[in-house]
Amino acid sequence: MTASTFRFEGPSIEQAPAGTALPASRAALRHGPLTTTVPRELVHRAAVAEVMLTDWKRLDDTHFAMAAQWPRSHSFFTPVGVHHDPLIAAETIRQIGALLAHAEFGVPFGHQFLMEELTLTVRPEQVRTGRAPAALDLDVTCTEVRTRGRRLSGLRYETTILREGRPAATGQISFTALAPAVYRRLRPEHVFSAGHRPIPLTAPVAPQSVGRLSPADVVLSPTGDPDRWQLRVDTRHPVLFDHQVDHVPGMVLLEAARQAATAVLHRPSLLPAGLTCAFTKYAELDLPCLIDALHLPRTAPGDPDTVLVTGHQDGHPVFSATVTAAPQD
Template sequence: MSTSTFRPADTTCPENHATAWTAALRYPSLTTTVPKEFVHRASVAEVMLTDWKRTGDDRFVVSAQWPRGHSFFTAVDGHHDPLISAETIRQAGCLLAHAEYGVPLGHSFLMWSLDFAVRPDGLLVDDAPASLDIEITCSDVKRRGRSVAGFRYDAVVRRNGRIAATGSADFTCVPSKVYTRMRAERLAPGRPRIPLTAPTAPQTVGRISPTDVVLSPTGEQNSWQLRVDTRHPILFDHPVDHVPGMMLLEAARQATVATLGRPALALGLTSTFTRYAELDAPCLITARRLPGTSAGESVLVTGHQEGEPVFSTTVTAAAPRPE
């Protein structure tokens, strides 16, 4: 969620306007990222999207790029990290909400669901960054008076014309004043945060650095405390008053690896979010294996805080390779 304010470049100055227009004519193939404020990121380096256009009523194509290497979304067995597709789909919804549906940049977003499924061949790391075209279809557009208050969207991610991933998400957005009223208790000055807990062994959750581990051991099998390090430069790209949804998805992925007892490429996940994960109370993460299929193995991961459910994610991981 973002409460940042974006000020567009001054296009009222004829000199500035002419310079920009001349550059566009001379270099029509130049690529830049979309404004970071549109995707609720503080770091330009974390913006995956490069352009967008409307193709019909509530239909759009968004361009994106995945780097060959990333400090957090690290390659998995020669594949781009599947969770980078979830982050890309998340960013696409924010972009269209602001740029096409007129949602003010000061509004806060409440994500209710986020799903994705990947095709491993489409995620192979190549000798150049992956250029993507994402077909977005928006539906169930909610309105509050004249303002858009949220919508659902479905995404098809294509790489070189072939489907690399699909996904969907559903969110609502509220004005800053409403959000402040909703969150008054948690936003109170001086409210303490829980101490940073020790990470579980990185190799057991598919990580190399303890810094990227988001689970702490509890002494119980398939049970962990969410490890919330608000200094993490990717998961906490900017200050927020709750645990970001992408961190919960990473917790689900790490819990899946630990439960399966092996490294695993996530083929997809389905997630629902029922309430905010707060920064001032422990969040218990539990995992349970589900019946497997020929396509892979599935694990149900849930999060509870103060006795209430926070999120539920089913992760499907690629089946182990035959020995």
């Protein structure tokens, strides 16, 4: 696979001035058959270890072939029994959008992305962990390309993740790209001040009740209601808060949905086979976010367990997610 723009040596997203685009003169630097990750800046990661994508190629105006790798073990996306964590698939698909925006559609570093919708379907039999990292091929189609003038303003894309030629997961994401000036107008002024601080870190629920081993990876705090929690926001977490941000990342909300579904179903080894998420507004770091979960009734015998999870801040909806559990082994 020959990448359109493969390696980039330059400042990080935090260091790059607004308006800096990926230089075409640094495109397509290759090292024969060797494998490496794509530049971390292109997928909005600070740590190279958190980059899942390894290569990409433009096939036509809206169709791309990509490659990725999932490690056998990960500090946060830990295996669920004998399966890769499905949320690593969600993170892989999220990274695709950032890469395409910067490297293929010319969005400068310094722009902000607002995720609007995410759907994910996983085939459990194809995401089992093996004796080596999972080598993946990704088929990506952009189904909606929104522009303002000559610049990308939003994107919707569909991804099929293939493992040894067989579909392992499919997903779709839509997002809006915001120029720095537009982003600043949309956000409360105080979030840009030096004194902006998140709410104090709250105590976690018991890790085993939400499918976790370490309290540090728990994103829910008890409220006294068995089906309601406060979002636990630990901005020191090295994966969920890989770099400094002024709001709660979407992946934290996805993890909250997974943990809430795990708690409601009393299934510590719950494997999400499906996720459907809508993000209404930014989740602020300095306001409590309440997470509610409802086990939805089955419409027919044999239907999978499904949980509706919602998040609210100051009485306003932040996100909603439907988590569909894979059948228990």
